[in-house]
Amino acid sequence: MNLSQAKNNTTPIVLSYAGLDPSGGAGVFADIKTFTMLDVWGMGVATVLTSQDHKNFGGIVAVDKDFLEKQLEQIFSGRKVSGVKIGLINKTYQAELIYFFIKKYAPELVVLDPVAFSSSGEVFWEKEVKDSVIKYLLPVCDVVTPNLKEARMILNMQEAGKRELAIGINREFRCKVVVTGGDVPNAGHILDVFYDGVRFEERKADFIDIEPNIKHGTGCVFSSAVCAYMTRGMDFMEACSLASLFVEKTIKHHVVFGEKDGALNHNFRGLWI
Numbered sequence: 001m002n003l004s005q006a007k008n009n010t011t012p013i014v015l016s017y018a019g020l021d022p023s024g025g026a027g028v029f030a031d032i033k034t035f036t037m038l039d040v041w042g043m044g045v046a047t048v049l050t051s052q053d054h055k056n057f058g059g060i061v062a063v064d065k066d067f068l069e070k071q072l073e074q075i076f077s078g079r080k081v082s083g084v085k086i087g088l089i090n091k092t093y094q095a096e097l098i099y100f101f102i103k104k105y106a107p108e109l110v111v112l113d114p115v116a117f118s119s120s121g122e123v124f125w126e127k128e129v130k131d132s133v134i135k136y137l138l139p140v141c142d143v144v145t146p147n148l149k150e151a152r153m154i155l156n157m158q159e160a161g162k163r164e165l166a167i168g169i170n171r172e173f174r175c176k177v178v179v180t181g182g183d184v185p186n187a188g189h190i191l192d193v194f195y196d197g198v199r200f201e202e203r204k205a206d207f208i209d210i211e212p213n214i215k216h217g218t219g220c221v222f223s224s225a226v227c228a229y230m231t232r233g234m235d236f237m238e239a240c241s242l243a244s245l246f247v248e249k250t251i252k253h254h255v256v257f258g259e260k261d262g263a264l265n266h267n268f269r270g271l272w273i
Helices: 003-008 027-037 065-078 092-105 127-140 148-155 162-173 218-231 236-252
Strands: 013-020 041-052 057-062 083-086 109-112 176-179 189-195 200-206 255-258 261-263
Touching (some): 013 027, 013 218, 027 218, 041 065, 065 092, 092 127, 109 218, 127 148, 127 162, 148 176, 162 189, 189 236
Parallel strands (some): 013 041, 013 083, 083 109
């Protein structure tokens, strides 16, 4: 390969702006492992540090605003960031900062995974945090990937179904929407609903009956996979379908640590496209 070919053979850079889960099951670590599997270069800025594993949540500490800003400036000013995946936000300044950098540096793609709750039920969004996500993040994202509970929370529509919620979010914020289904299995199946503002697609997968803690981080993996696939040039519907398949495979091929203990296998070989 000559120098000109090498210059053209660039790998897309995708930033995870999310929480740090020391178990590696969710947040920045899970995102970067997913990015690596799907052939984009992952970088990460942690919004919070958490004490958790696949079974228990022990606490959360927000990263200092000035240091958070310094990390973002270091990443964005030195290279072209093609995609941004936003995860856990638990302070208003975290939303304001990433909004500022998105507006300043204009990445091609922004995917928001609105993490309002932990897998164990910990609430991350107080009212002012939810308001900041709605004010700053939803208007600048290209794709948003809530589960059913999060979608209902965004629109304050507690009885609405997935299609109604997808239409409502799209109309209010002009973004493509995935309402994921892992939190509410129906008749033995998981149903993800994709909506691009014009058409719907659905992907139904069998519910995999394993210890719930092993599925810790599925929303993170799905949204980061969508971000990776779309940054590589796939259209929204294809990226969502492949991301759903990717998550399904990480569950089926989960790793086992001990009795009733394990995790998604982000490094499963033989599925990436």
